[in-house]
Amino acid sequence: MEAIYIPHLTTAPQKTRVIEVDEFLPDLDTLTPVRGQVRVQHGGNYLEVSAQVETIVTLTCHRCLQQYNHRLKVEASEIIWLDPEAGKEETAIELEVAFEDLVETLQPTGHFDPGEWLYQQLCLAMPQRQLCDSLCQGIQLSPQPEEPSEPSSDRRWASLESLKNHLSN
Numbered sequence: 001m002e003a004i005y006i007p008h009l010t011t012a013p014q015k016t017r018v019i020e021v022d023e024f025l026p027d028l029d030t031l032t033p034v035r036g037q038v039r040v041q042h043g044g045n046y047l048e049v050s051a052q053v054e055t056i057v058t059l060t061c062h063r064c065l066q067q068y069n070h071r072l073k074v075e076a077s078e079i080i081w082l083d084p085e086a087g088k089e090e091t092a093i094e095l096e097v098a099f100e101d102l103v104e105t106l107q108p109t110g111h112f113d114p115g116e117w118l119y120q121q122l123c124l125a126m127p128q129r130q131l132c133d134s135l136c137q138g139i140q141l142s143p144q145p146e147e148p149s150e151p152s153s154d155r156r157w158a159s160l161e162s163l164k165n166h167l168s169n
Helices: 114-125 155-168
Strands: 016-023 034-042 046-060 067-082
Touching (some): 046 114
Antiparallel strands (some): 016 034, 046 067
16 A cells, blocks of 8 residues: 555545555565555544454464464544644653643645554554463363383483482482
8 A cells, every 4th residue: 555645635536535455464464465445534634544444364372372363353443633743853852742642643744654554453453362262271281290100211310319219218
């Protein structure tokens, strides 16, 4: 997906661009291409971005460590404010940020990358608790015999074995 030059959105029909998605995203490992659509609408001083996409990813179960496939569906929307001051570098090492400033902003004459935005939304939709099945028992350990039934065939351990026998008497 190519980046959208934001001023071009103002000349699009209804100031909207709908992007049909049917491709693999570069940094996201999926079994199937990401399929669906992304809609970007220019609202004057903001962009309204929404997406309805799905794909299948391979995850590793946190209990049994087996891999399993998971259908990832995303229905996301976000308002991105257009601010001429966005993206300007701050020289302060520490910067206090107000709660109101915790929003996404872009320059009105800049670009919006729908592929990057979609990648972020898919990463946020990944399940935090990755279980192959709700009844997954985890890794099954076989019981270990407490003492070996036959003496070790390695002579280097013979003195340790005799000490163990001496202490147990």
